[in-house]
Amino acid sequence: MDVDWAAWRREFPALDKLVYLNTAGGAAMSRAAAAAGKQYFDEILEGGDAHWPVWLERTEQVRQSLAALLHATPGEVAFMPTASLGMNLVAQMLARPGGRILVADREFPSATLPWLNLGAELTVLPLAEDGSVALDGIERQIDDRTTAIVASHVQYQTGFRYDLGALGKICERHGLRLIVDATQSVGAWPIDVTRDGIDALVFSGYKWTTAGYGVAGLYVSQALLDSVRLPVVGWRSARIPSAMAYDRLDLARSAHALEAGHPPFPGIFALGASLSLLAEIGVARIAGRIDALTATLHDGLAAQGYAVASPRDPAVRSGITLVPVGGGRAEGAPHAGGRVCLQRRRPAAGLLAFLQRRDRHRRLARAAAGTRCGLKPRALSPPRRPPGR
Numbered sequence: 001m002d003v004d005w006a007a008w009r010r011e012f013p014a015l016d017k018l019v020y021l022n023t024a025g026g027a028a029m030s031r032a033a034a035a036a037g038k039q040y041f042d043e044i045l046e047g048g049d050a051h052w053p054v055w056l057e058r059t060e061q062v063r064q065s066l067a068a069l070l071h072a073t074p075g076e077v078a079f080m081p082t083a084s085l086g087m088n089l090v091a092q093m094l095a096r097p098g099g100r101i102l103v104a105d106r107e108f109p110s111a112t113l114p115w116l117n118l119g120a121e122l123t124v125l126p127l128a129e130d131g132s133v134a135l136d137g138i139e140r141q142i143d144d145r146t147t148a149i150v151a152s153h154v155q156y157q158t159g160f161r162y163d164l165g166a167l168g169k170i171c172e173r174h175g176l177r178l179i180v181d182a183t184q185s186v187g188a189w190p191i192d193v194t195r196d197g198i199d200a201l202v203f204s205g206y207k208w209t210t211a212g213y214g215v216a217g218l219y220v221s222q223a224l225l226d227s228v229r230l231p232v233v234g235w236r237s238a239r240i241p242s243a244m245a246y247d248r249l250d251l252a253r254s255a256h257a258l259e260a261g262h263p264p265f266p267g268i269f270a271l272g273a274s275l276s277l278l279a280e281i282g283v284a285r286i287a288g289r290i291d292a293l294t295a296t297l298h299d300g301l302a303a304q305g306y307a308v309a310s311p312r313d314p315a316v317r318s319g320i321t322l323v324p325v326g327g328g329r330a331e332g333a334p335h336a337g338g339r340v341c342l343q344r345r346r347p348a349a350g351l352l353a354f355l356q357r358r359d360r361h362r363r364l365a366r367a368a369a370g371t372r373c374g375l376k377p378r379a380l381s382p383p384r385r386p387p388g389r
């Protein structure tokens with residue numbers, strides 16, 4: 001089946017106005033996701049809490065969709081406000097002082113800090129020049145204190161994409177836990193937590209699932225849920241919440257117990273609409289599209305004389321491309337009359353640096369024009385200098 005990408009792009013009004021290269025930061029949102037979130041506010045505006053049972057039911061439907069997307073069971077997925085909070089809960093279930101976790105150099109801080117905070121230590125895996133992590137080097141780093149591999153499926157700084165199946169096999173061979181932050185991949189790359197032996201996974205909703213801020217997902221395998229003490233509990237953690245037992249623990253052994261109280265409804269409903277969209281297109285097709293556009297971008301950059309500091313190998317690249325450029329302050333998000341959106345907040349050399357250099361900015365935009373931007377030439381005006389610079 002051919003996907004009508006132009007029609008899907010029309011579902012994201014921001015794409016009509018902006019050269020959108022910022023999905024790794026914060027994604028555009030579809031009309032359907034915005035409508036689903038807004039519907040909640042309309043309902044509570046008009047009816048107060050009258051829709052409460054409906055909201056709970058809708059939440060469970062989204063849970064089922066999320067479980068299907070990840071190849072988990074509904075009992076293994078929970079909604080969180082942020083991926084960072086989800087990783088903290090996982091660390092609280094598994095970290096032990098002096099235990100070592102294997103992580104890539106320059107990993108996203110929310111993947112590592114929760115473990116350090118609980119006394120775990122890091123074994124840092126070096127990066128190749130293009131940001132790749134050599135999987136055959138991982139096993140040499142495992143020792144008798146190593147307890148887990150903690151990995152962002154797609155590395156936010158380099159775009160390197162791990163082969164989760166290969167990580168799963170390493171963990172199986174050495175009796176380690178596999179903990180994944182899939183914030184930069186859910187919605188963009190297929191994920192099968194069961195096939196790949198993932199013990200826990202977190203992701204945030206505002207990137208590749210295009211659900212906006214305020215919602216994130218947490219997967220915890222049933223085996224893990226059955227074997228650890230829940231680090232947080234509340235009235236909705238009870239096996240029978242309506243019993244309102246306050247004087248004894250009778251806890252559900254399912255991931256929703258980790259929500260403890262009410263989940264963030266509007267975000268969940270936006271996520272639900274996004275998941276329907278993803279299911280309709282198919283994540284494998286989206287991955288293919290991202291890869292084809294990335295190839296075009298890489299070729300365009302090479303033709304314009306730029307180096308690419310992200311993997312070029314289709315087996316490990318992603319939708320994130322790092323382009324080193326020299327000098328310039330790399331912060332802020334100038335929007336060239338609201339038309340161009342290229343944003344990187346870190347002072348690392350990268351795409352944002354283009355914004356500081358008018359000539360280069362134009363050339364980057366040309367390189368990107370054949371890719372997902374669908375850029376019109378008149379949208380290429382360079383950003384104005386922020387006042388005072």
Ligand SMILES: Cc1ncc(COP(=O)(O)O)c(C=O)c1O
Nearest residue numbers: 082083084108152156181183204
């Ligand atoms: C890999 C990764 N994990 C987590 C986050 C942050 O997610 P949240 O703000 O929902 O904790 C980011 C944000 O860039 C990220 O790239």
